[in-house]
Every structure is written in C-alpha cells, then in structure tokens.
Amino acid sequence: MEQTRTALAERIAERRRGIGDPRALVGEMRRSVFLVPTADGGLWSARSGGVRWICGFTDEAALARFALHHSYGDQPMDYAALLGARIVDEVVPSLDEPAGLAVDIATEDGSMFFPPVVGIVPDRVAVDSGEAQEGRDLGR
Numbered sequence: 001m002e003q004t005r006t007a008l009a010e011r012i013a014e015r016r017r018g019i020g021d022p023r024a025l026v027g028e029m030r031r032s033v034f035l036v037p038t039a040d041g042g043l044w045s046a047r048s049g050g051v052r053w054i055c056g057f058t059d060e061a062a063l064a065r066f067a068l069h070h071s072y073g074d075q076p077m078d079y080a081a082l083l084g085a086r087i088v089d090e091v092v093p094s095l096d097e098p099a100g101l102a103v104d105i106a107t108e109d110g111s112m113f114f115p116p117v118v119g120i121v122p123d124r125v126a127v128d129s130g131e132a133q134e135g136r137d138l139g140r
Contacts, residue, residue: 006058008032008084012103012112029101029114030085035063037070038078043091044070046102051116052095053102054087066106092116093125 011028014020034056037044045054057063057079067077082091084101092099100121101114118126125131 006032008103009058009110012110015112016109023119025112026114026120029103029112030083030088032058032084033081034058034084034087034101034103035060035079036082036087037063037066038080043080045099050098052097052099053105053113054091054099055102055105056082056084056087058104062104062107062110069106088114088121092121098125098127 008025008028011020011025015022015025035058036054036056043054045052047053055066057066063077063079071077087101092101098116100116103112103114105111114120116126117128120126123129123131
C-alpha cells in the first residue's frame with residue numbers, strides 16, 4: 001500500500017523543482033509534525049558547516065530510511081513527535097549555537113534544510129540578523 005505524501009513533502013518537491021512559494025514552504029514546515037530521533041536524553045542532531053542540524057522526518061517511512069543507517073542492529077530508534085514551530089521557535093534558541101532543521105535527510109531528492117536565518121528561526125538566534133552575533137559577543 002503506497003502512502004500519500006505529506007503536505008510538507010509536496011511543498012519540498014515543488015521548491016526542489018524551482019516552483020512554489022518559499023513562504024508557503026516555511027509555513028507548512030511550522031504546521032507539520034516531525035518525528036525527531038532521540039539519543040542520550042536529547043534530540044538527535046548533526047553538525048555541518050558550523051550549524052547544528054536537528055533532524056526531523058515527515059513520516060515513519062522517512063524515519064525508517066534514516067534508521068537503517070544510524071541505528072544499532074535491530075534496536076528500535078526512539079523518537080519524539082514535535083511541531084515544526086516548536087523546533088524552530090523553542091528548541092533551536094535553547095541550543096546556544098547556530099542551529100536549524102534538516103528534514104528527511106535520508107530521502108533521496110526529498111530533503112530540505114531550514115537554516116538559522118531570519119524568517120525561519122527567531123531573529124535573536126538568526127545568523128543573518130546581527131542580534132545572534134551580539135548575543136554571542138556578550139557571552140550569552
């Protein structure tokens with residue numbers, strides 16, 4: 001039985017084809033529930049390019065593709081279900097380092113990155129706002 005794509009997966013596919021409204025994509029991300037793997041009492045993330053990426057998945061199939069490469073043997077992968085808005089508005093600012101959301105990273109031609117910039121994360125932690133740098137300079 002084939003599972004229908006989520007609304008966010010459809011918006012991601014549009015943007016990857018060069019069509020669709022980027023604001024609609026961000027809005028859909030904020031309204032979507034993500035399955036975020038957990039490890040050692042926290043959310044699973046990876047660092048790349050000076051950014052900590054929280055990895056979220058749009059459905060169990062996308063999470064399963066990731067788990068094939070990042071779980072230990074036959075051990076189930078624990079995860080939390082979090083609203084996109086909560087990830088970018090609450091979790092990202094709590095990390096005290098540049099952070100964003102990486103969606104469906106194990107899905108060929110279906111991943112999307114939401115970087116720590118104005119319009120995606122709060123201005124005070126967006127790397128392009130000036131406020132984030134001022135906070136780091138003050139030892140935040």
